[in-house]
Structures are given as structure tokens and as C-alpha cells.
Amino acid sequence: MANYPLVLSVTSGKGGVGKTNLSVNLACRLAALGRRVVLMDADLGLANVDVLLGLAPERTLFHLFHEGVSVEDILLPTEYGFSILPAASGVEGMLSLSTGQKLELLESMDSLENEVDFLIVDTGAGLSDNVLYFNLAVQERLLVVTPEPTSLTDAYAVIKVLKNSHGIDRFRVVINMAPDVKTAKNVFTTLYKACDHFLDGVSLDMVGHVPPDEAVRRAVIAQVPFCIRSPESPAARAVAGIADAVNCWQPATRLDGNIKFFWKKILFQEQSVA
Template sequence: MVFSGLTERTGRQANTLRRIMQNDSSKLPPKVLAISSGKGGVGKTNVVANVACALSRKGKKVLIFDADMGLNNIDILLGLASPFHIGHVFSGEKKIEDVLVDGPRGIKVLPASNGWQELTLLDSEKKLLLMEELDRISGDFDYLLFDTGAGISSNVTYFCSAAHDILLVATTEPTSHTDVYALMKVLFQQHHQKRFRLIVNAVKNEREALEVYKRLSTVLDRFLGGVTLEYMGYVVHDANVSKAVRQQKPFIELYPHSKVTQCIELVTQRILKERDRFSPDSDRPFAWRSVLQI
């Protein structure tokens, strides 16, 4: 979709803000979580898929948006057929509800494109269109999960800044620690984000996870004063995870009594507790308010 200029864009922003302000204040907006990592290959998308299923098990309506928009992952991981993707929304060919795919446990998935390089760097018009479309359907969901790309690109920082909470996935690898720290540094210095949560993936036990958390916390205290990092839990290394990936199914569905499923359920319980404290009267009452400043 092509926009004619600043006047039209400003008008669209005003219309979107007006619609948000007119929303039923008695209903909480969806809790928006950005799940990111800084580094690829840490199992972030797998964490997203299984947390979404765990939330759905608790009766929550969940939408996953594959926010790595040039390279689709979540639909492949879940074995979903997706004839359309977010690129068709940007082109004006489809509305967002036409693109949504039914996932396991009743979750909905908004797929990314595959190999559309122009979507790896969203301009202001595309950001505004995406905001409007997500805002229009958001009342149908309790949780919206952004599965961001890896790294510190503008798309990654955009979706992290638009979320109510930022969940970072790390492993025991030193490169993972370095990249997670780099992402927090960029989000703090350039986007004024001060609060992060950490999930440590593929560890032997919780002691190993806590060592990662303490190491990152120490670095933050030393170099990024004012930034807080909260420990949200860990996901144990389990051969069942790889088996589930090969079958393109969530491991919590295939192996409901496994240790790795128990880990995801504990993380999900902590996410749900945060939801209980979530209020539309908070300093960030709705994720899209921050996106209006583009």
C-alpha cells in the first residue's frame, strides 16, 4: 500500500488514536509480549510456540505474530499451511484476518513472508498499517506474542519497543550472553527500555540457568545502571525437543509429562501472574500508543 504523503499519514495516525481512545475501557487490551534473543539458534521460536500453547491450555486466546518478517519460522515449526502472509496485508491484497492461520490448541498465527527482503526493514507507512490492522483485531485476544528476528535491526527494536514486556531468550553460550546484552543496550540507549525478563534455554538444570542470569545481571549493574533484568525461568535441555521439531509439533503436546514441558508451564505461570497485575491505567496502557511515535 502506497501513501500519498505526510498529511494523509498524520490523518491516519489521528484516526487510529481516536479509535483506540474509544475502545471499551472495561476490557483489558491484550498483553503484548516481545520474545527476542539477540542471537539466532537459541531456540526462541520453539519457546514462543510452546508458551503460546501453554497459555491456550489455561483458557487464554493467543495470537503469535512471526515478526521476523522476511523469513518465516513459526508456521514451519508448527507444520501449518499458510497460503498468505503479512506481505499480502502490506500490499493491500488481504486483510489481516484473511492471513491468520489456525494453530494447535486454538492459537492463531500471523505468518511472515519467506524471502521478501523489503520486509526486513519496515518504513513508517508499513508500521502504521500494521498497527492499525493489529489494533482492529486485538480485542479478540488475551495475549499477542511477537516472535522477533535475531539481532538488533530496526524491526527487532521496533517490536520490542511496542510490547508491554520484553522476554529475552539466552543459552549458556558466551555469544548468546554478548548478543542479549547488546540488544538490551540498544533498547535502553536508543529506545528508553529499562525492564527486561530472561528465559534461559537448553540448560542442564536451574542452577546453570541462574548462573547465566547472575552473570548478565552483574554486567548490567556495572555498565547499564537503571536497567533491570528479571528471571522468568529456564527450559531444560531435552532430546524430546528435537523430536518434536522434526514432527513439527509443540513438545508440550507430544510430551506433556516431560521435564521440559514442566519448565514451560512454570514460565507460563509467571507470565500469567504478570497479567494479573496488568492494568490499562499503567504508564503504557496499550502497546500501540508507543508505535504512534514513528
């Protein structure tokens, strides 16, 4: 059986929960495990992935949509073993993709399907059209939540909209900035109970938690991933555990009714075995 890329989003209901930092360091750790990783900055108008890595890309996804360049022209290797697809920052026209641009993006990703083991899609926060689109286009959704009540409320809102309006019923959860396992489990349990009570058939899986860590702040200032700058720090060890779990996930081999990156290859297989 052919191997397919596993495509996952890292998403959140609330900004400021550490979503992009988790995406960058998860990409680092998966690359260190020998996987071929591309990290797409899907916060299209407020890009931060390149900033966290101290990079200044010459081309971004803006150039894909407006100047006709290819994904290969945009793809930017990093010194940490993975590549990024950078987005633009402060470009209003990127805040909401047209239907044509969405199809163009799906089409353009076909060229990477044999070159990638993991495509990590770092979405924006909230419930904008772009955020919903990217969460529909992936196979797995990694929802980042913190112990703050507002983060929990907004995370539940994301789950509710994706479930009730789009039929998405499975979510992976990372609790960020939780000081200990007990706190992380309490946060997850609160979210789980809300979904169990108000939403029918939602599956939540806690993948891990990342504790508050001064090494994270220092790494952001240095523009170096904390798992590289401080590999023995509590946060780095936590992300290593999350990466080990993600590395065991299996990519979908059949369509499940939602849009998918690399959909042509998956669809071809489904037709061939029908």
C-alpha cells in the same frame, strides 16, 4: 476497568537460541490455560513459526502490506487452541519495514484488541530495525539467553541499545538449554551483573529456565509443539511453569512513552482518566 491484551515479544541477541520454539510452546500452554492467544511471526523475511507447526499459510503479513488484505484474512487458527499471524520467508522486501508499513501494522491490529488476551510477538534475532521496532511496540520483552558466551554478549547488546537509545529498562529473561537450575542462575547472574555495572536503572527478572531435552528435537522434526507431543518431558514442564508466570502478568493500562500495539484503546483510557 476494561481488560486489555497483554502484548509481549520473545526476542534474543543471537540466533539459534530456541526463541521461536519457546514462542510456539508458550502459546500452546497459555491457550491450554484458557487464554485467547495470537502468535505473530515478526521475523518477517525468515519466517519459521508455520514450519514448526507444519502449516502452509496461503496468506502472510506480506499480503497485508502489498495486497491490502486484512489481519483477519491472514489470521490462521491452529489445532492447539491459538492462532498465528504468519510471515513470509525469503522475501527481501520484508526485511525492513517502512514507516508507513509500521503504522499500517499498528492500525490493522486494532481489529483484534477485543479478541485477544495475549499477543506474542516472535521477533528476529539481533538488532535490526524490525527487531528494535517490535521490541518498542510491546509491553513486555522476554529475552531468551543460553549459557553460550556469545548468547550472553549479544543479549547484553540488545538490552544496552534498547535502554540507552529508547529508554526501555525492564526485561524478563528465560535461560534456555541450561542443564540445571544452578547453571541457569549463574547465566542470569552474569547478565545481571553486567547490566548493573554498565547500565543505569535496568531491571531484569528471571522467569525460568528450560533444560536441554531430546523431546524438543524430536518435536521439531515432527512439526508438533513439544508441549503437545511430549507433555511430561522436562522441557514441556519447564515451559508450563513459564506460562503460569506469564499468565499472571498484567497488561499496561497507561502509555509509558513507547509505541504500543492496541495503542488507541490504551490512549483513550488515559485521556478519559486525565
